[in-house]
Amino acid sequence: MSHPCLSCGACCAHFRVAFHWSEADPFVGGRTPAALTEQLDPHRVVMRGTQARAPRCDALAGDIGRAAHCTIYEQRPSPCAALQPAWETGTPSPQCDRARQAHGLAPLTPADWTGLAEIA
Ligand code: SF4
Ligand code: SF4
Structure with a gap:
């Protein structure tokens, strides 16, 4: 059994991911690669791809609902x-x-985590 997120990725292709610009500025300790962001407003940037009508973050690899x-x-x-x-x-x-739900996947349940701690 693997981590449920590794066969999902839905949240990376559903929400606009906006955050303060400093998180993508290495000069002030930011760690998120600036090349994967774009300006949203004077204070915030977004992950590229997440502003689209059908959002999908540029940093997401794989197939949603299968392996991501x-x-x-x-x-x-x-x-x-x-x-x-x-x-x-x-x-x-x-x-x-x-x-x-937006990607046609059933919500997780507590049972999805059963046994994960033992193999982690
Ligand atoms: S939507 Fe999918 S990838 Fe996002 S937190 Fe939930 S299970 Fe993990
Ligand atoms: S940076 Fe993109 S791919 Fe990574 S967790 Fe955030 S939304 Fe998902």
Whole structure:
């Protein structure tokens, strides 16, 4: 059994991912690659691809609902780090549910995490 996000990726192709420009500016300690962002307003940038009518982050690799992963996982911006997969820590996640539903995927359940800790 692998981490449910690795066979999903739906949230990376559903929301506009906007965050403060400093997260993509190495001169002030930002880690997200600036080349993968674009300006949204004077204070915020977005991950490229997530403003589209059918959003899909440029940093996402793979096929949604089959095998997908973030190519900049360690440098992903704060909204991505904040989005919790449903039931990973025993709590629901309406954002996760909404993104999965938009891609025709059933919401995660607590059972999706059973056994994961043992093999991690
Ligand atoms: S929608 Fe939920 S399960 Fe899918 S990648 Fe995002 S957090 Fe993970
Ligand atoms: S930066 Fe990574 S985690 Fe965030 S939306 Fe893009 S692919 Fe998903």
